[in-house]
Amino acid sequence: MRNFLRSILASPPRILVLGFAAIILLGAGLLMMPFAHTQDVTPRFIDTLFTATSAICVTGLVVVDTGTYWTTAGQLIILSMIQIGGLGFMTMATLFAIALKRRISLKERLVLQEAFNQTSIEGIIRLVRKVVIYALSIELIGAILFAIRFMFDMPTGEAIYKGVFHAVSFFNNAGFDIMGDYRSLVDYVGDPMVNIVAMLLIILGGLGFVVLADLVDIRNPKRKLSLHSKVVLSMSGFLIVAGAVIIFIFEYTNGRTMGPLGFGEKILAAFMQSVTPRTAGVNSVDIGALRQATQFLLVIFMFIGASPGSTGGGIKTTTFTALIGAVIAMVRGKEDVVLFKYRLAQERVYKALTVTLFAFGLVITATMLLSTVEDQRFLMILFEVTSAFGTVGLSMGLTAQLSVAGKIIIILMMFIGRLGPLTLTYAIGPKQGRMLYRNAEGKIIIG
Template sequence: MMNSVVERTRKKLELTPPQILVIGFAVIIFAGALLLTTPIATASGQPMPFLDALFTATSATCVTGLVVVDTGTYFTKFGQIVIMLLIQVGGLGFMTMSTLVAFMLKKRISLKERLVLQEAMNQGSMEGIVRLIRKVIFYSLTIEFIAAVIFSIRWSMDLSPGTAIYFGIFHAVSMFNNAGFDLFGSITGPFSSLTSFVDDPVVNIVAMGLIILGGLGFIVISDLLEFRKHRKLSLHSKVVLSMTGALIVIGAVVIFIFEFTNPKTLAPLGWSGKIWGALFQSVAPRTAGPNTLDIAGMRQASQFFIIILMFIGASPGSTGGGIKTTTFTTLIGAMIAMIRGKEDIVLFRYRLGKDRILKAITMTMIALFLVIFVSMVLSTTEPRSFLMILFEVTSAFGTVGLTMGLTPDLSMVGKILIALMMFIGRLGPLTLAYALGPKVEKELYRYPEGKITIG
């Protein structure tokens, strides 16, 4: 009897994979915040206020990029390297990094660890999960290395070789992991991001390539690299690639049209600058935070459109946030099926299961509720326009990092709420709900079906 009680207690105390992910990310954030509060982390030598350090560590670990201070001027190299490591761990996931250590020590990956990896990578099964993690680590480090080399060569034309290499590594890690942190505040002025490279083809191509690859997800990258061998793509990859391409093209066209005559953004630029600027600001809301145009100077129509792009976000299994491109595609598919009087959602000749549709609706509704609720609260604590507040909240939820300039002036309540939104956005609302909610038990009975009038 005693043994059975102990066994039941042990099972209750045992953490589920979602709970391990939530606790793991929280521990990394607090560790990063403590490091950023040390005097050697700041250029002034004064300890950073803990709330600001916690906000910065959350933004880095959740690969967002919203900042209360300028990264390039406020932090020393030690502080900047701490931020870069938090971005790398947060982007790939702490379980991926711990698996890398296990590989190096030639340790076996346990069943429990595989379950957590499955949850972290948003996979439907454990089959091939360790093989996928190996690919994730290899692809990530290879892509970051190539981008760092190209950035270093380009920036060595303007900066000293040591600074160019350092900037190349930092920005390759930041952009591939879809974080908006940059160091150019020390070169072109605080919070300037990549605005001085608006018409630079090398910086634009490499930066956009990193953002897109980081936002596609490692499953899609693996699929693309193995296409020559298998000669086919999975349904997931087809949906992600088609929706990502559509959003980038539509976004670029919309921003180009609305900003073409805006004297604060595209109007002063030549044709190449206009095209690069519109394209980059369409790619950046894929949950990366660097910008080449002044976001605060854009027209409200463009700002609101970017909010929509940020809310959709990147793709599952990637370094980005948002409700994800697959969720958005499922919702569009459901709408088209309903309008056409069809019972099934069909994508590329495959029918989607009802559970996928319900999960997409649930994810979207939770996300909408969070964004609306936090925006309403901040509209009472922050003396700014509602559009600016909505932009900042959506940027935090989508782990984007684009800003209209509100973050540095946030109140204590604002910083806490935005930090929580970044945390929820990185883990995913459903993962957090599973972690905090009771264990799901199978229903023993079902209620009779009822009918209500819709529309």
């Protein structure tokens, strides 16, 4: 038995998978306690499991309204799971180990390397310290700004509480809100302060901690932005601006969303809806009322997601950039994929293609399965599945209507989306030995 457990825990991907699963089960159990919910009847385990998975996987899809169904204690349990899920349970464990002055073992460093998607363990503990400092600092500033604004609409204590909750939720790209009645930020659609603070929290959480560390160190004249940071910043900026322009055009005359808003409010709403599908799950207009073209655009954005080492999901901006670079190189007849005058290793392009095809296959399979158990429009089902895989949390209204089978499918998609399809594959699959030979080269006709 001891050898069996040792073999299971020998793989960093398996430790991550089992660790996340254990915390989800613990959270689901806590949410079933009488002090966690406002109803007299104990919630079904499938509903608490769904909520716990959504919180740990920083998704934001909910089967019950967070602001009214759960008590303050229940909401704090959810908030704790969001923080653990956003930073990673190994980050939290390492933080406690550092506080207790305990040595971090090689295996723990390897797990952290897997969790942050790093290429080596060099400087991984310094990165953990930076992650915690940056996250808590940004969340604190966001909470203060939110609280100041909310004080105009509610008592001071409630304003501070909601400020903290939404700052942590938005920075971790979780999308949970306690505004009540599934409202999210609809009541603040034209409020500049709420929208700008929310978007900054979402963007900073989605850039990735490596990029944040790079941006902080850029003050040093001897330091330059890494290729990774340049790719993340440029692609993130392009997607946000391009998405806002397209949404502004598509929804300008939609009487159920942006039509009744003033010109400035339409710009705010367009940018918010462009930022949020990059795994945040916050909305300031009714997602179900958007035009189908806009909804499909959000599906594409949710599939792309945030950036590596961040609190977001999806195939990641760097993966998308590598694919675009490969297409451009092929069209131009070039052998190498070049980004910012740097050549990408062929292995990186293969990995980008593998991640994308894995993700595409998972979304297609889950969409087909969900279509068999839920009698809803195809776009609504595709939207729900992609939102779960990208750990986004946006919904066209299907989540609360899901059957038990549908909830299980979405739970699995949230779990896979948070860990990443490759991490799960490495955890489940056997360890491959080194190839001792290469097959003869063959040729097929492509295109």
